[in-house]
Amino acid sequence: xxxTTAEANGAVGSASGSLxxxxxxxxxxxxxxxxxxxYACNLSCVHCLSSSGRRDPRELTTEKCEAVxxxxxxxQVFYVNIGGGEPTVRPDFWHLLEYAVDHHVGVKFSTNGxxxxxxxxxxxxxxxxVDVQVSLDGATAEVNDRVRGPGSFDTAMRALDNLxxxxxxxxxxxxxxxxxxxxxxxxxxxxxxxxxATLRLTRLRPSGRGADVWDDLHPxxxxxxxxxxxxxxxxxxxxxxxxxxxxxxxxxxxxxxxxCGAGRVVCLIDPVGDVYACxxxxxxxxxxxNVLTDGGFARVWRTSELFARLRAPQDGGxxxxxxxxxxxxxxxxxxxxxxxxxxxGPDPECVQGHGEPALADPRRTVPAxxxxxxxxxxxxxxxxxxxxxxxxxRRPEPAAPPASPCQESPLAGFTATEMTSPETAER
Amino acid sequence: MAxxxxxxxxxxxSVALRPEPFGALAYHFGNRRxxxxxxxxxxxxxxxxxxxxxxxxxxxxxxxxxxQWGAYARALRGLADADMIRQRDTTGEAP
Numbered sequence: 001x002x003x004t005t006a007e008a009n010g011a012v013g014s015a016s017g018s019l020x021x022x023x024x025x026x027x028x029x030x031x032x033x034x035x036x037x038x039y040a041c042n043l044s045c046v047h048c049l050s051s052s053g054r055r056d057p058r059e060l061t062t063e064k065c066e067a068v069x070x071x072x073x074x075x076q077v078f079y080v081n082i083g084g085g086e087p088t089v090r091p092d093f094w095h096l097l098e099y100a101v102d103h104h105v106g107v108k109f110s111t112n113g114x115x116x117x118x119x120x121x122x123x124x125x126x127x128x129x130v131d132v133q134v135s136l137d138g139a140t141a142e143v144n145d146r147v148r149g150p151g152s153f154d155t156a157m158r159a160l161d162n163l164x165x166x167x168x169x170x171x172x173x174x175x176x177x178x179x180x181x182x183x184x185x186x187x188x189x190x191x192x193x194x195x196x197a198t199l200r201l202t203r204l205r206p207s208g209r210g211a212d213v214w215d216d217l218h219p220x221x222x223x224x225x226x227x228x229x230x231x232x233x234x235x236x237x238x239x240x241x242x243x244x245x246x247x248x249x250x251x252x253x254x255x256x257x258x259x260c261g262a263g264r265v266v267c268l269i270d271p272v273g274d275v276y277a278c279x280x281x282x283x284x285x286x287x288x289x290n291v292l293t294d295g296g297f298a299r300v301w302r303t304s305e306l307f308a309r310l311r312a313p314q315d316g317g318x319x320x321x322x323x324x325x326x327x328x329x330x331x332x333x334x335x336x337x338x339x340x341x342x343x344x345g346p347d348p349e350c351v352q353g354h355g356e357p358a359l360a361d362p363r364r365t366v367p368a369x370x371x372x373x374x375x376x377x378x379x380x381x382x383x384x385x386x387x388x389x390x391x392x393x394r395r396p397e398p399a400a401p402p403a404s405p406c407q408e409s410p411l412a413g414f415t416a417t418e419m420t421s422p423e424t425a426e427r
Numbered sequence: 428m429a430x431x432x433x434x435x436x437x438x439x440x441s442v443a444l445r446p447e448p449f450g451a452l453a454y455h456f457g458n459r460r461x462x463x464x465x466x467x468x469x470x471x472x473x474x475x476x477x478x479x480x481x482x483x484x485x486x487x488x489x490x491x492x493x494x495q496w497g498a499y500a501r502a503l504r505g506l507a508d509a510d511m512i513r514q515r516d517t518t519g520e521a522p
Contacts, residue, residue: 076445078454
């Protein structure tokens with residue numbers, strides 16, 4: 001979310017202490033906002049937060065999208081993180097990008113790179129106020145394609161090459177950290193450096209399809225320590241979307257905003273205009289309203305009951321007695337929710353080890369998934385698959401013919417064995 | 428290094444300020460950095476830079492006590508390093 005700058009100075013700089021408390025009470029407008037433009041995607045990444053694949057027929061029209069941008073401008077939302085799905089497959093994507101920039105709303109968009117050809121790369125390089133974030137979840141095709149699908153490594157690398165060749169400065173290479181790519185952190189940094197890009201690491205969330213793979217893909221406790229040490233060494237040269245604040249429980253804060261911003265300083269607008277507390281919480285439990293039916297985005301942001309609850313003082317629950325609570329603030333709400341943990345308890349990946357007993361609790365139930373726009377990877381089952389097999393002979397009689405009050409036969413309700421057909425008798 | 432308070436400054440053209448109860452958010456569209464101005468007085472100073480012959484005058488006009496000018500000078504230096512404020516070319520300005 002907010003990739004913030006931190007400066008060691010009393011009056012300017014990083015959010016800490018009283019400012020964190022101000023943010024927890026919420027602001028009149030989000031600091032930054034994620035907007036998923038479409039559920040359509042050319043890929044089927046196994047950990048997709050929004051379970052994307054197929055377009056939703058109710059997705060906002062171009063005109064409605066422009067109205068949202070107008071509102072963001074009026075609220076002085078400096079920039080919007082556009083994602084999906086794959087946003088660039090929307091036919092009006094480039095138009096909306098220009099519309100936002102013309103209305104002084106900066107755009108950072110996430111893409112798997114499929115539409116970043118040399119011509120688009122040159123256009124992007126010529127435009128101020130636009131930042132591009134290319135997703136890559138492995139520093140090798142082998143590791144990446146296992147998560148993002150065959151060919152996706154080459155697609156992303158080609159996009160990065162095109163951006164670099166066009167002179168686009170400081171693109172972001174966006175990596176979701178998994179068990180398989182923690183050993184590749186240096187390699188990711190090298191790829192970013194070679195392309196004049198900045199590496200951005202974010203946390204794997206058990207949201208969307210991520211719920212299905214989280215157990216197998218989330219970093220091990222030892223890898224979390226490795227990641228933390230690596231991030232501390234990298235400092236502000238690597239962005240994190242402020243997504244690793246649960247690691248602050250190791251003892252030292254990481255650069256950026258070390259708190260959950262859901263509904264307080266960040267939120268998400270989905271392709272149909274539903275507003276959720278954060279990009280990792282596309283579920284009815286975190287739906288604040290809809291920009292079309294609830295009077296616009298500003299109204300949802302300012303009057304949602306859900307957001308009011310999230311902005312109310314939290315007591316820390318089971319975490320309140322932990323001496324690291326001030327550092328990690330209990331971790332990620334979405335990670336807890338989608339693993340079936342209480343929201344006022346420890347994060348499932350609590351670095352002090354409080355997550356494991358919580359995950360082992362036999363009463364834990366994982367919530368049913370929210371919206372699903374996944375590609376149907378297997379053909380739908382049809383009622384009559386192919387030709388109907390025909391057999392010559394007596395029609396088999398049911399073992400117990402249905403009886404009804406108007407049944408005329410005196411034998412209604414009886415099954416006389418001697419009257420059964422040969423087929424039935426063979427059973 | 429020359430005293431920043433003796434120089435003429437202004438908000439960078441790429442920066443937008445959004446007033447907040449705690450002060451303001453400042454966002455730089457060029458380097459995409461977000462900075463928190465944690466005091467309303469500092470926001471007033473920053474907004475007044477462009478219309479003041481030097482930073483010291485902006486501090487005076489915002490009513491900042493002289494005892495705090497050192498701290499404010501450091502804050503302004505931090506903002507300058509992040510290109511949130513820029514030194515202003517005063518050639519041609521009325522003295």
